[in-house]
Amino acid sequence: MKKVLMLGTGGTIASGKTDSGLTPILTSAELVAQVPDISDICDVDCIQLFSIDSTNITPSHWLTIAEAICENFDRYDGFVIAHGTDTMAYTAAALSYLIQFSPKPIILTGAQKPILFENTDSKTNLADAFRVAVSELCGVMIVFNGRVILGTRARKTRTTSFQAFSSINYPLLAVVQNGFLMEYIRPTSLPKPQFYHALNPKIGLMKMIPGADFGLLSYLIEHNDAVIIESYGVGGLPSYQGSGFFDVIRTAIDNGKTIVMTTQVQNEGSNLAVYDVGFHLKNHLQLLEAYDMTTEAALAKLMWILAQTDQTSEIRRLFCTPIAHDLLFLKEEVR
Incomplete structure (x- = not known):
């Protein structure tokens, strides 16, 4: 029987009611004890890393x-991380860059309702996560409500529904139905993963709104090493303040x-070359474009890159190099 390590971090799945x-309140071992079916899937060891709201x-x-x-x-065949849903997609993206080309499954799961509630998705999500953790799938994934989503492509798209996560600009890797895994796509792996041990958290994010002032962008740039700008549609910046x-x-x-342009629109990605408001940015400034990457992935990727180098050419090369299928629609030559 395969052996899986369960890592507890807190989240709704482990929560209980309090006056506030x-x-x-529950540890990873206590979560596993709530789902007897897991003992038929694999042997489990548990570690509680921390216990926080995500x-x-x-x-x-x-x-x-x-x-x-x-x-x-080296001691386990797979890993399951119990995590809060609100930032699970960010964690999945970050782990995709910190642990690259893993030949073993690294699964994040959680729940919209605590495991101690009568009406809960916790037990199904946990059992499904362990089923995927002993499968031939590999790399970082989210398993939630029967969906298996690549770590760099996940986003929380519903606040309360059990179908909380969607795969953005990429197909589902697999689905789990009635305890059976139906695999569609297998991520790329190597015999041994590449681990990284540093991140640079000094990344800012500006979401454009009608009437936004460039002074806010200036402030974010001053206090960070890189800024992601979420623009409208396929991308661009307004000219109502002249060339500000x-x-x-x-x-x-x-x-x-480092400046990265992306879009607020969930699906299909950016293309700065389409409109005049983006064309001049793309052709006259050495900024980066996220294309079909999620904001979660772009943020985590920048943190990973800027922890390794401050050289502009290397930052561009790494950002434009697809990792864990985070980028498909690259429209520029890496230089």
């Missing part, structure tokens, strides 16, 4: 999770800052 609302997740927690997997990688946005970005890039 739900809060994590709203409180930070990059340092991602490093803790990755380090625990690194330290135990353009000038702020040009100065930032000249000063060694």
